[in-house]
Each structure stands twice: as C-alpha cells, then as structure tokens.
Amino acid sequence: MTVDVDVLIVGGGISGLTAAYTISKRDPSLTCVVLEAKDRVGGRTFSVPLKTGTGTDIFDLGGQWVGTSQVDVMDLLKELGIDTYSQYIQGRKFMQVDGHKISSYTSSIPSLSFFSLIDLDRSIKKMDKMAKLVNIMDPYKSPQAKKWDAMTVETFVSQNVWTQAAKDCLVSATRCMMGVELSQISVLYFLSYVNAAGSLQKLIEATENCGQEFKIKGGAQQISKQLVSKLAKDTVKLSHPVLSIEQTKDCVIVKTLNGTEFKCKSVIMATPPNMTNKINFKPTLPAPKKEIMNRMPVGLLNKVIITYEKSFWREAGCSGEIVTIGGPSTAEGCDEGPLCIVYDATSSNNNAALVAFIGGKQAIQWQLQLEADRQSAVLKSLSSFFGDDVWNYKDYREQDWGLEPYSEGSPVCCAAPGAMPYFVSGLRHSFDRIYFAGTESATRWCGFMNGAVQAGKRAAFEVIYRFHPQAITREEVNEAFVISRTDLKLKQKSSHLQFYVFGIGTVIGAGLLFTIYFRRKS
Ligand SMILES: Cc1cc2nc3c(=O)[nH]c(=O)nc-3n(C[C@H](O)[C@H](O)[C@H](O)COP(=O)(O)OP(=O)(O)OC[C@H]3O[C@@H](n4cnc5c(N)ncnc54)[C@H](O)[C@@H]3O)c2cc1C
Known part of the structure; x- marks a missing residue:
C-alpha cells in the first residue's frame, strides 16, 4: 500500500512533532505524517508512573529540566498550557572529587x-x-x-x-x-x-536562568503528547520504523519495517544522527552528512529515579545535590562507583524522590554488571551521603538509554575531534527534498529539549518556504536560511549578481547599438 502525503516527518520526538505542529499551524494546506519507530512519542523524553508515599506519581526517565533562558521550549510550554516548578536547591550539597572523601557546603561556593x-x-x-x-x-x-x-x-x-x-x-x-x-x-x-x-x-x-532551573509538572513527555493532540487525527503513526528513503526526480519514497510505503514531496529527518545513520538513503547522503554521522557518536547517560515516603534529605537540611567522581568501586571491571550527579527529584505533588545519573565510562562499565548489583551500588553510594534511609525506598527505576531501541544512547550525539568541518553541512543543510531537524542541529541549547524545538521549527519553515514562501515571515525565512542553508543564500546572492551583470550588460549593449545606429544615420 502506498500513502500519498506532502511532508513526511521521521521521528516523533519533540523536534519532529514541533515540525509537524508548526506546519499544521502555518500552512494547513500541506498534508503531514509523522512516522515514529517506538510505540510511544517523546523520544528521549519518557515520563512514567512510579509508586510514591501517596500512591503513584509521574517521573521523568529522560529529559526533565528547562530554564528561563531556553526561550524556544519555554514559549512552547506556555502555548501548550504546561506548567513548570522550581528545582529544589536549598540546603547542604555534597562533593566527592579528588579521591573518595566527601565534603559538604551550603553557600554557592563548592567545598x-x-x-x-x-x-x-x-x-x-x-x-x-x-x-x-x-x-x-x-x-x-x-x-x-x-x-x-x-x-x-x-x-x-x-x-x-x-x-x-x-x-x-x-x-x-x-x-x-x-x-x-x-x-x-x-x-x-x-x-x-x-x-x-x-x-x-x-x-x-540549577539557579535562575540555568539549565536545571525548572521541572515540568506532570513530566516532559507531555510536550510530545500535547503536540500530538493538536495535530489532525492519525497524523502520527507509532511503531513505524523507517528503513529506506529514496529520492526520485519528483518525489520521495519512504518505506517502513511494517511494509507501508509513503510517497511524499518532502521529508524532515527528526532522528538523532546515530539513528539517521541506520536508514538506507538512495541516492546515498552526501559525504559531509556521512562524515558527521560517523564522527558524532551518541553518549551514554542512564537515569535512576528512587521514590520515598518523605524527603529525609530535606529534613536533614540537604538539597539532595551531589557532584561525585564516583567514589569507591564495588564491582570488578568498574573503575569507580556508578554515580556522577544527583538531585532532588520530588514531584510537583510533593512526592519525595531522588534522581541519580550514571554517565560516560561509568554507564558503560556498570551496564555489564547484574541489575541487582548495580542497584545495590547506587544505593550504597547514596547512603554514604544521605545515610541508611536511602534503602527504604518506595520505588526504584533505572532507564538504560543504551538499550532503548531507536535511541541507543543519550542524552546527545557528540562530535569527536576532526568532525567539525562537516558539522553545519552534515547536520543542518538540506539534501534536495530532505530537511534535517533534531536537537543536535540546533543553535540554541543544542542537545536539550530547547534545541529540539528550535530545530523542529526551523526545518518546518524551510519546508513551508519550499512550497508557499508567503506563508512565513521574513524573520522566519532568515532564521531558517541563516541557520541551515548558507549554501542556498550564497546561490541566491550569486543569482542576483548574475541578474545585475546581465541587466547592466543589456543596457550598455543596447546603448552602444543605438549610438552606432544614430552615428551611421547622421
Ligand atoms: C537521561 C536524559 C536526560 C536528559 N535531560 C535533559 C534535561 O534535563 N533537559 C533537557 O532539555 N534535555 C534533556 N535531555 C535531552 C532531551 O531529552 C533531548 O535533547 C530531546 O528530547 C531530543 O529531542 P529530538 O526530538 O531531537 O530527538 P529524540 O527525542 O531522540 O526523537 C527522535 C525520535 O526518532 C525516532 N526514530 C529513530 N529512528 C527512527 C526510524 N528509523 N524511524 C522512525 N523513527 C525513528 C526515535 O524513536 C525518537 O522518538 C535528556 C535526555 C536524556 C536521555
């Protein structure tokens, strides 16, 4: 079966859904479909119910924080009617660096x-x-x-x-x-x-204007869910992993794992570079795009949420914040303990929780341990800061993003040395009918939800401009082209130049002919 559509968006994370929402708002004449590989929207945001002291509540296993300076996502939250609340940072914080010794401090100056x-x-x-x-x-x-x-x-x-x-x-x-x-x-x-x-x-x-200033009431995955609710019914197709994208002279054919085929005029890729790299493109993507996808592997950041009857750390005058290089290792094959950063994760309904991160080398080494051993190491590490109360949890949930299909890592793809010559053309430039979104391609808070929103809007403007340039403002055209299509800008400039050269040449030529004609006559 082949489905005809104007714009096909690959990836139902914040970026792809923002692109779909922007197109639906600004140019409703364009039909749009979003293909999402997972059985849920939200991509690297994932909000789940966990047991708490009062029943259950929603906690984020992926993207979580936003801040005032992240204007793109803050504007979108406002538009969608989603509220935020402040990250709890009052009280004593802990540090464990340069060895295993733990120190604490209450001011803004680390100990x-x-x-x-x-x-x-x-x-x-x-x-x-x-x-x-x-x-x-x-x-x-x-x-x-x-x-x-x-x-x-x-x-x-x-x-x-x-x-x-x-x-x-x-x-x-x-x-x-x-x-x-x-x-x-x-x-x-x-x-x-x-x-x-x-x-x-x-x-x-996590202070004012910074990245960890606020959390989203009800969880960050709501952004994607709300965006879906604003789109026409059946715009988003879950469990539709894209396998191949073929550009012909006048259309793009997109094939999915479940056998559905889509014929469209334009495609927006809103998948992270490591996942785009797994799709079969015909003709193959230009070299800078292949280069950047190969030289920009995804990191690994796993997240643990632990809920409690009450926030005993607050009662002890602690903020819940820890910066640690890991502390002593408790497992063979792991150089350090599992944790790098810990924060208070208490919900807006006041259900107590801590969030602990396992990142980089720690995430890779600890992934190889038994789940029970890893959990025990996380709790042991936390107890060295907060005491034995950490063992009396209500719920414990770890999200290993390395094992998550169609993400295969988190929170962002990062460029290795030598990759940056291809950064802009690799991530942002369009390839004929294919446009590129995703947080990695953003210029404001790339790697964050804000970047996903900015890039989704930018790619939507590029596509709208292709079909109906009058549907977007001059500022939006500038935003889209300055960020993503410097090559197009240069082409436009040179075509203006060609126009002027041709025009001036014609005027001079005509003038010469007239002069010769009248001289001969006289
Ligand atoms: C643990 C963790 C903590 C984070 N903390 C924060 C934070 O506090 N604040 C913040 O702002 N950001 C945070 N982030 C980052 C933030 O979540 C991401 O930047 C943002 O969600 C990326 O959105 P995106 O739409 O660009 O990509 P994604 O969310 O990755 O969406 C891409 C989508 O494409 C789909 N896909 C992949 N391959 C295919 C295919 N072949 N066919 C169809 N679909 C496909 C994927 O399933 C996915 O849904 C965190 C991320 C993680 C994982």
Whole structure:
C-alpha cells in the first residue's frame, strides 16, 4: 500500500512533532505524517508512573529540566498550557572529587580547597571566554577552529587545569551533560555546545536562568503528547520504523519495517544522527552528512529515579545535590562507583524522590554488571551521603538509554575531534527534498529539549518556504536560511549578481547599438 502525503516527518520526538505542529499551524494546506519507530512519542523524553508515599506519581526517565533562558521550549510550554516548578536547591550539597572523601557546603561556593576553587573558577571562566569566540552558526568558521577541533577536551584540561579536584568536577559535569568522557570530544564541539547554552555555568547549574532551573509538572513527555493532540487525527503513526528513503526526480519514497510505503514531496529527518545513520538513503547522503554521522557518536547517560515516603534529605537540611567522581568501586571491571550527579527529584505533588545519573565510562562499565548489583551500588553510594534511609525506598527505576531501541544512547550525539568541518553541512543543510531537524542541529541549547524545538521549527519553515514562501515571515525565512542553508543564500546572492551583470550588460549593449545606429544615420 502506498500513502500519498506532502511532508513526511521521521521521528516523533519533540523536534519532529514541533515540525509537524508548526506546519499544521502555518500552512494547513500541506498534508503531514509523522512516522515514529517506538510505540510511544517523546523520544528521549519518557515520563512514567512510579509508586510514591501517596500512591503513584509521574517521573521523568529522560529529559526533565528547562530554564528561563531556553526561550524556544519555554514559549512552547506556555502555548501548550504546561506548567513548570522550581528545582529544589536549598540546603547542604555534597562533593566527592579528588579521591573518595566527601565534603559538604551550603553557600554557592563548592567545598574545595582554596587552590582548587581558584583553579575551577579560572578554568570555567577561560572556557566561557573561548566559547564566546565560537561562531555558533558555523563553529568551523571560528578563529581557532582548526586548532580546537584537533584537540580533545581531555588534552585541553590536562594542559590548562592544574588541580585534580577541578578536573574531576569537569569530568562529572560532562558525564551528566553529554554522557561522555573528556577524551571523546572535540574542544571546538564542546565550546560550541557551551556557547549555544550561553555559558558553562548555565549548562551545569540549577539557579535562575540555568539549565536545571525548572521541572515540568506532570513530566516532559507531555510536550510530545500535547503536540500530538493538536495535530489532525492519525497524523502520527507509532511503531513505524523507517528503513529506506529514496529520492526520485519528483518525489520521495519512504518505506517502513511494517511494509507501508509513503510517497511524499518532502521529508524532515527528526532522528538523532546515530539513528539517521541506520536508514538506507538512495541516492546515498552526501559525504559531509556521512562524515558527521560517523564522527558524532551518541553518549551514554542512564537515569535512576528512587521514590520515598518523605524527603529525609530535606529534613536533614540537604538539597539532595551531589557532584561525585564516583567514589569507591564495588564491582570488578568498574573503575569507580556508578554515580556522577544527583538531585532532588520530588514531584510537583510533593512526592519525595531522588534522581541519580550514571554517565560516560561509568554507564558503560556498570551496564555489564547484574541489575541487582548495580542497584545495590547506587544505593550504597547514596547512603554514604544521605545515610541508611536511602534503602527504604518506595520505588526504584533505572532507564538504560543504551538499550532503548531507536535511541541507543543519550542524552546527545557528540562530535569527536576532526568532525567539525562537516558539522553545519552534515547536520543542518538540506539534501534536495530532505530537511534535517533534531536537537543536535540546533543553535540554541543544542542537545536539550530547547534545541529540539528550535530545530523542529526551523526545518518546518524551510519546508513551508519550499512550497508557499508567503506563508512565513521574513524573520522566519532568515532564521531558517541563516541557520541551515548558507549554501542556498550564497546561490541566491550569486543569482542576483548574475541578474545585475546581465541587466547592466543589456543596457550598455543596447546603448552602444543605438549610438552606432544614430552615428551611421547622421
Ligand atoms: C537521561 C536524559 C536526560 C536528559 N535531560 C535533559 C534535561 O534535563 N533537559 C533537557 O532539555 N534535555 C534533556 N535531555 C535531552 C532531551 O531529552 C533531548 O535533547 C530531546 O528530547 C531530543 O529531542 P529530538 O526530538 O531531537 O530527538 P529524540 O527525542 O531522540 O526523537 C527522535 C525520535 O526518532 C525516532 N526514530 C529513530 N529512528 C527512527 C526510524 N528509523 N524511524 C522512525 N523513527 C525513528 C526515535 O524513536 C525518537 O522518538 C535528556 C535526555 C536524556 C536521555
């Protein structure tokens, strides 16, 4: 069976659904279908019911936090009528870096030695300053691009950060932020990620304007569910994994695992690069796209939610926040304990919970352990900060994103050294009738839900422009083309130039002919 549709969107995460919603709002004449491989929408957001002290409540196993500076997702939440609430950060916080010793602090200044503190502050400021030099529209056009892309963050840190404590803080933050070790990513990519968020502080903190400022009431997966409810019935087709995409002279044929075939005028890919890489394209994708997909592997960040009768850590004057390099290992094959970052995850209904992250190398090593051993290691680690109450949980749920079909990792695909020359053309440029969305391609908070929204809207504008340019504003055209299609812009410029050259040439030519004609006559 072949289904005809104007625009086919691959991926029913926030980005794909934002694209569908934008098209339905701005150009309802275009018919749209979203094909989602999983049996649910939301992609890297996944909100589930867990047992609590009062019954059950919804908790996030994927994307969770938003912040005021994330304007794209905040605007969408407002439009969808979804409320947020503040992340709890009052009270004592813990640190376990440069060894296994645990220290605590209540002010905004971490409990590090004077020298480590200066070192951490200086290193963050240095990276923020470098990040500001990165051209977010095309990081490889930045002044030091070649040098920074040839270097891993590990090399940079070993040359510029003096103390083990400051290094460990950066390692823990990167494991949680990107699911990778410092040795896996390009400095240029890391800096562009920082610049897309505004600063390193905005990325890692839970204070005003930062990335962990608010949580979404009822869970982040609601964004996708609400978007679906705004679309025409049957727009979203679940359990439809796309296998192949073939561009012919005048259409695109998309085939799914369950045998359905779609004939469409345009396609928006809203899948992460590691998943796009598994689809069979005919003709094959241009080299920069293949390069970026091969050189931008997905990280691994697993999330554990543990619910409790009451928030005993708050009662003990603690915020629930921990930054740790892992502490002692309790399993053979694991260099460290499992955790990197912990926060209070109490719901908006006041049902007590903690959220603990297992990221980067820890996630890979601990995945090989028995589930029961991993759970016991997580609780043992938490008990060294909060005491024995951690063992009296109501519910315990771990989400291993590495084992999740059609994600195969999280929270974001990260560029290794040498990948950045292909970053913009690989992630953002269209390939004839195929357009590219997904959080990885965003310029504002890429890797986050905000990036997914921005990229989804941008790809929708590109498609609308292709069919009905009058349906979007000049600003939207600019947003779409400046971010994604610098090549098209250049082509437009040169075609204007050709027009002027041709026009001026014609006028001069006509003038000459007239002059010759009248001279001969006289
Ligand atoms: C543990 C974790 C914590 C996070 N924390 C935060 C946070 O606090 N704040 C924040 O802003 N962000 C966070 N993120 C990141 C955020 O969730 C993502 O950036 C965002 O959800 C990405 O949306 P997307 O639509 O671009 O991609 P995805 O959500 O990955 O959507 C892509 C969709 O494509 C589908 N797909 C893949 N292959 C195919 C195929 N062949 N055919 C059809 N469909 C296919 C997938 O199933 C998926 O549904 C976190 C992510 C994780 C996993």
